[in-house]
Amino acid sequence: MKKEIRLRYLAYSLKTTHIKLNLTFLNKLLKDASKSNTPNRDKKFVQRIGCSVNKNKKSSMTIYGWIKGYRTVPMDKLIKIVKLSSYSWEEVEINLISIKAGIRSGEIKPNFPIKIDKKLGSIVGHILGDGSIEKRFHSVFYSNSNIELLKEFNKYMEEIFGIKARIWVQKKKLFHEKSQWLMKVDNLNKVPKNHSVGLFYPKICCDILYTICGKFAEGKNKIITSQIKKSNKEFKIGFVRAFFDDEGSIRVDNYCARLHQDNRDMLNDFKYILKELDVNSHIVRTYIKKDKLRYYFNISGFKEYRNFYKVIGCTSPKKKKNFELLIDKVQNSKYFKKKYAL
Template sequence: MVERKLTNSDILSLSGLYNSGLSSWAIAKKFDTDHSNIIYHLKRLGLNRRSRSSAAKEGVKAGRIVIKKNRIPNNLKLDKNFAYIIGVLCGDGYMDYNDKRRTYQIALSVTDKEFLEQFKKALFKYFEINPTNEFKKSKNIKWRDQFATRLCSKEACDFINKFGDFKKFKWRIPEVIINSNIQIKCSFIKGFFDSEGEIDKRNWRIGATSVNLDGLNQVGEILRSLGMRYTIIKTKDNRPNTHQKYRLRIHDKKSINLFQELIGFTILRKQKVLIAKFPRDRDRLTP
């Protein structure tokens, strides 16, 4: 915008306009001038700028800002999409629920785009709300770029909270998933392994690592109910200020075959190894 010089009359009116609740951006638009010009004169008049939250409240009050409430469908039922979402929340996903900041979102930030797309798809199909699509360019050449998404809805977050706390050290698998059918269980396991799963090509194992031993034991029990054997071990990490981690391992022929048949990985680089490497070297697997 081309900066228009404010007249003395314009400058004298700024105080009244700003104190009436009009934003600095709205004032700049009114006078057809640059926003920085308005800020400069507000400072010279000794007016303190409103915080973002205060400005937002004034905007809502004046009708300039309309808060869109992302409503979720009534009578939501357990399905594969919900199970996948919960599986991801027990892994790489997270929920930001903050009444003070009025922030309510279900989110994921990962380096594998296909994983993000699958999570977005599950969120949309279940809650019928469009999640965001974000890209974060890495500032460090040693790190990979990040793909991120957020579904912003207090109703969706409240619904998830009915099934438990899904923070890193506290999450547990909801009973409705533990006691569900094979399809629901497999969808949960897929979400969890898309987050925390790994393939050990040297030792011919599929694994998943977590700091949450109780939650990991529940994952193992679901695998057992699907006919798979597993073990859980402590992992060694000599780095300072790190929490004890535990690794669930699947390494016998039958269990790996079942995992490949029933679950698999959304992440292509892992799925390619699963379908190409293990069948070719199946004789080396533990009977």
């Protein structure tokens, strides 16, 4: 996986997306590519980029719409235009106003270059934890009742994709009951206490995440893709940290940290990533919760959970407190001081 992602890299995988560019720049780009002051009337140029000419008006109404700013440019057309011009993708990137999955709404303005770092890793980790990518429309979703985790996800999505979430508050429910939405709010600070919240983002966010990380989540199907496995250390730290905040626990009484999941293969992949980060863990075991088979593995031994806390850490205040309690308990114990030569 690259260290950073630019628009040029995404373009060929996002050919059905629509782009909005600075109008002055777009007009210069079209004139340069067509070698004409009226690109919408240049039949040869119109045909080369795959548009059609209105015979009555002797003009491409599609290109005319781009020039006037009431139509967005499909990515597959933009690729052809840039190839015919003397402009670079970097210049296109600088003049990007927004990008969306199709002709409808759901615009975002990614902050290029997109860095493959802890923040992006955190987004992917949270989606594999308490989030999802909707199977039919591919909207990105994250749900939690922990306000710190919600704010973290919301902040990183806004910093990377330039979009604020649609925020819906859930009605309080029992474990087995279906989720029902209580109300929409415009700020996480307005969420009533002890309520779960859903953060929603448009399809284009999913399209970009898939291009960078592979199809790691779709509906109930979640995997750790080869792209994630090959990512850099910073990405993996953010990735594991977010997933642990959603699916992990600290067992102070049992002297261990624990990672839970319904997917055994995913846990085994997490064990491998943890080993790369110098944290060893035990074999995956099973337990029953609410008549459902679940999987988990423990991280025990002072060196292992101390390394986890120092290198990876967590955002959840409760988990952070329990980590510190566990570490202090061991460090202040005569038995463990002798056992671990502290």
